[in-house]
Amino acid sequence: MSAPSAVTAKERAAASGQLLAAVDIGGTKIAAGLVDRTGELLCQVSRPTPAQESGGAVLTAVHAAVEQLAADPRWGRVAALGIGSAGPVDTARGTVSPVNIPGWRDFPLVRSMAAHPALAGLPMVLGGDAVAMAAAEHWRGAARGHANALCIVVSTGVGAGLILDGAVYPGPTGNAGHLGHICVDLDGDPCACGSRGCVEGLASGTAIARRALRDGWQPHGSDTSAGAVAASARRGDPIALAAFDRGAQALAAGIAATATLVEIDLAVIGGGVAQAGDLLFAPLRRHLARYATLSFTSAIRVVPAALGTDAGLVGAAALAAPRLGATAAPPS
Known part of the structure; x- marks a missing residue:
């Protein structure tokens, strides 16, 4: 053309x-x-x-x-x-x-x-x-009307963007809010970024599937993706449920740390792993209540993203x- x-x-x-x-x-x-x-x-x-x-x-x-x-x-x-x-x-x-x-x-x-x-x-x-x-969800989605929010993509990796004082805050190089590489496990596995124990290495779809397989999950057929783990979890598979719970715990720790640092009141979760619905959101909210305990973080709400793809x-x-x-x- x-x-x-x-x-x-x-x-x-x-x-x-x-x-x-x-x-x-x-x-x-x-x-x-x-x-x-x-x-x-x-x-x-x-x-x-x-x-x-x-x-x-x-x-x-x-x-x-x-x-x-x-x-x-x-x-x-x-x-x-x-x-x-x-x-x-x-x-x-x-x-x-x-x-x-x-x-x-x-x-x-x-x-x-x-x-x-x-x-x-x-x-x-x-x-x-x-x-x-984050800019999209603030403009037309779940963060619309919120002055201080964290918008997270949980997919193959974990990324995030910040809304502070009513505007997107990208930082000097455009990477502010990179939640996926906050360390939440001091002695955790090495991460591709060079650190260890990062949120991404525990909460991404790749990490959830890897943990389930490591702990003995038996997939139905050849699909070993996080979506397949979610399907097993819906059928009550305890290993699949535990993999989602561990990912949600890491995500909750990262959200609580961010809320403590910059006082957000909303966390919007999107990406392919968020399509698991309550398999992710229920343990996420439960763990967040354990981590976000200060008076200025305890009211933070977690909601699914509105704009999808x-x-x-x-x-x-x-x-x-x-x-x-x-x-x-x-x-x-």
């Missing part, structure tokens, strides 16, 4: 009904979409991430998704682009180093995106995927909204 002709940011800004373009890059899927000024996701396209191929191959897939989106007749109304990426990210330098995309280490993503003709002159904002999720694109757009004079703050 040939790239559309370049449109300057000024020409885009002059168009009626400005829109935001959003790209969400994960280890499994690359998605791109158009979002309006209210946070409504108007359309999206996606393709698999060639995560084990070269960095150039991954970039080609991202560009292909953008080109597919740019074929939409509304593309000329796009005034800014938000990019949410698996991390770590470095928003100051415009680089990404996703753990699950080996070909991208200190990869200059913003510069590489800006070089594409379809994106010429377009203001861009980069954020981590968990920070984008749309959160990445809506959140990436939310990060870029200020570039066109829009606001991603919840409406009053």
Whole structure:
């Protein structure tokens, strides 16, 4: 597909009904979409991430998704682009180093995106995927109206973003709130980050499945994912239930530590593992009551995320909204 002709940011800004373009890059899927000024996701396209191929191959897939989106007749109304990426990210330098995309280490993503003709002159904002999720849930989801909240993605890994004083707080490099690498087990197993006993190594879907298998869980068939562990837990399998309980305990310890540090009053939980419902949320709330005991942490509420798989694109757009004079703050 040939790239559309370049449109300057000024020409885009002059168009009626400005829109935001959003790209969400994960280890499994690359998605791109158009979002309006209210946070409504108007359309999206996606393709698999060639995560084990070269960095150039991954970039080609991202560009292909953008080109597919740019074929939409509304593309000329796009005034800014938000990019949410698996991390770590470095928003100051415009680089990404996703753990699950080996070909991208200190990869200059913003510069590489800006070089594409379809994106010429377009203001861009980069954020981590968990920070984008927090922005989305604050704009249109479960954290709407909350000034201080923690939004957590529990999936293959564990990531999080902070809402402080009514706004997303990404930190100097875009990694603030990285709950997955808080140590909650001083003598725990080594983590891929170089530390040990991290929340991610206990509460992620990967960790829940690994613990269940280690403790003797017998899957039905060849599926050994956290989803399969959840299915066994619903049937009352004690090993599967214990694996979810241990993950929930680690997650509760991380939430309580964060609440003690920055006084959040809400924790929003999304990601694939959250689809387990009460298998995760019931022990999570029980353990949180044991850890969040101070007067200013004991009232923290835990709720499921509201936006599901749309959160990445809506959140990436939310990060870029200020570039066109829009606001991603919840409406009053």
